[in-house]
Amino acid sequence: MASPSDHKYSSNADKNANQSNGHIQPNESRRYNPWGFENPWSHDLCNFHGRIPNFRNNPDCSTNLTQREEFQRARVIEIFPSLAQEHLRLFSLAEGTAVFDTIVNLTAAGNLHVDIVVVASVVVNPISGARLGKGKGYGDIKYAMMRQLGACDDGTLVVTTVHESQLLDDLPSSVMTEHDLPVNVVITPQRIIYTQKKISYPKFINWDRIDNDTMLNLPVLKEFKRLQQLQPEKLN
Template sequence: MEAKQAVREHVWALLDRQKVTPNGAAGRIPSFVGAESAAARLTQHPSWQAARVIKAVPDRAQLPVRAKALEEGKRVYMAASKLAAPKPFYLLDPETLPIPAWEAAERSAAAKYARPVDVDEMPSVDLVVCGSVAVNRSGIRIGKGAGYSDIEVALLQEANLLQPHTLIATTVHDLQFVDEELPEDAHDFRVDLIVTPTRTIECAPHRRPPGIIWQSLTSEKIAAIPALASRKP
């Protein structure tokens, strides 16, 4: 969608211009200066403190979130790259990991030390943490355009792993929080909580698609993700 891409290009350019993205912003969920502060702020929220099971994205921007969860003894489920594995999630269990939390939270460590699991092997999720390129007060978020976060949440929704108490949070730089309206598609989920290095923003009651919206996916995308291909009606 051109409108979404225009927002991405604007925010990526702004982040780079302000020199808050050490690895460059364009084309990705950007890691940002202050990511550790945003993660620390998230840990103060009641939903985090009550959570025992967290589903987190593998992006570098959320590395501090994954590490803090493991340090606090929470189980972390992290998506495999592009959901391309037959079992699309990795279980990072702090009780069995042989390496420190910050090392285990790295994307590259998951394939070596974590246990691959299918959606059917997962418990209910207390908190979902996603990355964003831009997000507004209504909880509408724009990702990098690949659609994997939407598919991850849809898979959890289909499997009834998202409960009424489950919140979806995103950690972003302050510059990624925008006041304007953002474009939204039927398959997009909204976040309930936005956390920046300086602010915690509670959003309106959540809007979530009922599950996988098959007509929004191309046959190529379905074929490339075994968890979708095996569930296609």
């Protein structure tokens, strides 16, 4: 995922001036800062800039998700690492749901189906499912790797848990590339939102986008590349 500071947007104030055929057009005069959403707590108490926001009533998101039929039917879920999702990880384990980690067990990923993937977000469009993370793209890469391994498909539910203030209904779909991961479901402490998700899922890793820092921070990529070379007919 590209750095959030690279993306442009239309603010609510500019929405009417930048609509064409019902679609919001990016406002070239302004840059969108995903950490600029309204902070419901004192700035003296917390600073979210450059991080995935974690909030006090985050556990309510876990409750909302685990009460859904999709979660209760799920046999395996994957929760991408984030402090904001840590309660959900513990809650899921307590409920007896298998929480898989592709990074820890890459080989096993090809022998199972992940029913739900939970990805962190800084901001998300609750209508289109477009989202921005911290800009590293690690979640997008992990998902693409899972797709190539056969661990998930279009039937896998992609979920994010956020605070209401992280919802941005004028976040344009143009911030997403074919390698960025949109979401089906947005869960806040107050409600559950099913997006229209008209954005395609990433289906493979684009190695041209993988730099040395990413390889160092995601050592599993080296192992995946080795497997890809050994099984080109399966993983390409």
